Amino acid sequence: MKIIIKNRSDQPIYEQIEEQIKAQILDGIISEDEQLPSIRQLAKDLKISVITTTRVYNDLAEEGFIVSVAGKGYFVAPRNNELLKERMLFEMEDGFEKAVTNGHNAGLTDDEIIAALRRYMEG
């Protein structure tokens, strides 16, 4: 597992770590059932607050990416394709919402935004 924290980023540290762990789980870089470093070990390695790493693991567990095994620690959750798909769809809609808002703010009509998306899809 690789994690790079940008201290100068506007994005909160917990979000940076969550995104990177998620991406590595989705890409299969961290495999199913693999054990993650403990909350305190991760905090020590990254030199960040224990509260931050606790939040990261809680969020990831809540979203179904990892599971907590009492007395043992955190493991990558068995792949649940339905859940992942749902998650991805949610992210996609979230992206749409941002794109549409930005488009409207820029003064584009709905049709122009759809046309822009089509052009983007066609590369």
Next chain:
Amino acid sequence: MENILEINGLNKSYEGFSLRDVSFSLPRGYIMGFVGQNGSGKTTTIRSILNMAKTDSGKISVFGLDSVEDSVEIKERLGVVFDSLYLGEHLNISRIERQLKPFYKNWDSDCFAKLIKRFGLPDNKKVGDFSKGMKMKVMIAVALAHKPDFIILDEPTSGLDPVARDELLDILAEFIEDENRGVLFSTHITADVERIADYVTILNNGRVWFTGTKDDLTEKFAVLKGDPDDIPDSVKPKLIGYHKYRNGFDALIDRTELKTLPDTLEYEKATIDEILVYIAKEDKNETDS
């Protein structure tokens, strides 16, 4: 969650200064950054925890023990690092160890030797001839060598270069890895707090201005900027450290106030440094008006 440190209603006054109703606590397994301007009362609070200063009222417990009645037992399990060397300046490191060892039940010579080596401290020099950073490292090694459960550091990073500061943060993170210990460190270098501290207590003029998790602190406040004419009257009294200049203003604001503000005002995340600066400006604004 059991608290390793608990301070309730601490009051102490002497000429020209007083600590007023200082209360905060630190759960086991965490690091607390203790910040505030010079003269805000950080060192007095630390001296009170260590039973080195007599308090007027209030109760302090460390490991659940009373700071006054059980002071001997507490000190056995407490490591302390001050901002200046309290050890014999004319001694070298081995002589310092020989002198201190008998005072502690749990002194670990191996651990001490390892730390001295890790810090690259020479044994053939008097510690009085060491640089400020090296002296600080000696004190850190001494504080850790008697296997404490709780370390209190008063401005530990002030004399250290960035590399040594980073090393110290490593050591503190290792120290709390077992979930049972705790660290309280006062500092001016808020970047260290920003990074590693789980909890933050801000002291201002002898009072606790904020105490809680670092995330709560940085998520609670924002820096607001814009044209002074755009500030609604209802919000004006809530601005902290309001500062007006030729092209606009800036101030610290509680994020809960943001939703009532017009879009023309911009806000951004406040760093701990900025929070401290605005608190100081607010004091100045109050005295001036």
